[in-house]
Structures are given as structure tokens and as C-alpha cells.
Amino acid sequence: MKIYADPITVNCRKVLAGLDLMGAPYELHLVDYFKGEQKSDAYTAINPNQSIPAMVDGDLVLWESNAILQYAADKNGVSSAYPTDLKTRADINRWLLWESSSWFPSCYVYLVENCVKPLLGGAADPAVLAAQDAQFHKLAGILDARLNGRQWIVTDKPTIADIALASPMHLHGWQRLPLDPHPHLRRWLFESVERLPSWDKTWVGEGFTTQRVQKQAA
Incomplete structure (x- = not known):
């Protein structure tokens, strides 16, 4: 999983802390929030909302921090962090x-x-x-x-x-x-x-x- 994020923001920290909680491996790609890199053409192609974070996993492109955590938990089979009951x-x-x-x-x-x-x-x-x-x-x-x-x-x-x-x-x-x-x-x-x-x-x-x-x- 590639995570596009700036660790200082609320929703980026949420995803990074959540992934660490579940021990899910990821590759961090820094998108500098205060430099406005989330508005670049390259990033907009990933997330047209021009907000961070976003995730790319193969052919799946996902934004919304909570959706990323849900997906990561299921992908990695971490039922303690996101129970299946x-x-x-x-x-x-x-x-x-x-x-x-x-x-x-x-x-x-x-x-x-x-x-x-x-x-x-x-x-x-x-x-x-x-x-x-x-x-x-x-x-x-x-x-x-x-x-x-x-x-x-x-x-x-x-x-x-x-x-x-x-x-x-x-x-x-x-x-x-x-x-x-x-x-x-x-x-x-x-x-x-x-x-x-x-x-x-x-x-x-x-x-x-x-x-x-x-x-x-x-």
C-alpha cells in the first residue's frame, strides 16, 4: 500500500497511527500540506478532492481516511482492530x-x-x-x-x-x-x-x- 500523506494533519496521523496499530505495512509518500502539494496535478490525479491522505494499492485508489483504515484492516486480516462480528x-x-x-x-x-x-x-x-x-x-x-x-x-x-x-x-x-x-x-x-x-x-x-x-x- 502506498500512502500519500503529511503526518502533521489530523486525518493523515489517523491513518498512520491506525496502520501502525494493526501492524500493516505501507510505503509513505510525503505530500507537504503547507506547501499545497495536495493541489498539484500529480496528486489531483490520485485524489480529485485535493485533500490528504490517499492510498494506492495496485489498481485501487482510495481516499477518505476511515475508508483507508477499514480496507487496511481487512486486507491484513487484523480483526482485533476492526472486528468482523x-x-x-x-x-x-x-x-x-x-x-x-x-x-x-x-x-x-x-x-x-x-x-x-x-x-x-x-x-x-x-x-x-x-x-x-x-x-x-x-x-x-x-x-x-x-x-x-x-x-x-x-x-x-x-x-x-x-x-x-x-x-x-x-x-x-x-x-x-x-x-x-x-x-x-x-x-x-x-x-x-x-x-x-x-x-x-x-x-x-x-x-x-x-x-x-x-x-x-x-
Whole structure:
């Protein structure tokens, strides 16, 4: 599988962390998001949406990050990450659809306002953030209720649903996501997801960097 991605973005990190979770082999082709390489003619021929990531596997060209994870899990036979039981799979699919239609757009507002705009020399718009507040807490409350008494979203192991739902929050501190009223969501993110080796391996930090700064001893 060839994965066309920039590891700094939400949906690219989602795919890379998910593939690492399931141990799926892939070949990374870097598409620099801030240089606009996703709008090049060569990439547009792969994904006419001019968005990343995309996957090419033989004659199959696939975009949409959640679809890539579903395909990779089935291709590699990783049923722990994407169980084949009908009801369990339907539950995971429900969360994947909800993430892309509702959760990602809400979290993305905080990413744009608190991360992207300042990085490009602008400033967050308090009115935009205030307008998103009620929707964010509604959605976060749904996740918080789901995670009450659960370590993972669907099964007793991490699945692609956990990776997908965590990805829009992957810069939560820099995003200034208002997570304090949602203790079960915080516990799942901090104590379960962020301790996954696949999540740590695909780390992204403030400034959209993938390079950790090593602290020097005094």
C-alpha cells in the first residue's frame, strides 16, 4: 500500500497511527500540506478532492481516511482492530461516520482558530470559538457518556474507532479544547490512547512538528 500523506494533519496521523496499530505495512509518500502539494496535478490525479491522505494499492485508489483504515484492516486480516462480528463492526462504523460528519468538524474549529491562524500570523476569533462551544460540549458529552466505565470505545481492545475519534483531538493542548467537563473522555485520551505505542510513534507537537526536542541535562 502506498500512502500519500503529511503526518502533521489530523486525518493523515489517523491513518498512520491506525496502520501502525494493526501492524500493516505501507510505503509513505510525503505530500507537504503547507506547501499545497495536495493541489498539484500529480496528486489531483490520485485524489480529485485535493485533500490528504490517499492510498494506492495496485489498481485501487482510495481516499477518505476511515475508508483507508477499514480496507487496511481487512486486507491484513487484523480483526482485533476492526472486528468482523456484524454488530461490533456496525458499532465501529457508526463511530467512524459520526467522527467524520460531526466530531472532526467541531474539533477542527479549535484547530484552525487556536493553531493555524496564529501560526500564519493571524489571531483566533473569539466569536467563532464561542459559536462552537455548545456543539462541542454536546458531542464531547456523547463520547464522555460512552466511555463511562469503558477503557476503549467499542471492545476491550483499541480499534480503528479509538484512533479515528482521538485524531481530531491530537493537538488538544495547543487547540485549547475545553475537555475539563468530560472526565471519562479525558481519561480515555490521556491514559489509554496516548499510551498506545502507535500513537506515540506518530506524535505531532505544537507548531505542527514531528520532531521532539530533547531536554538537556543541567
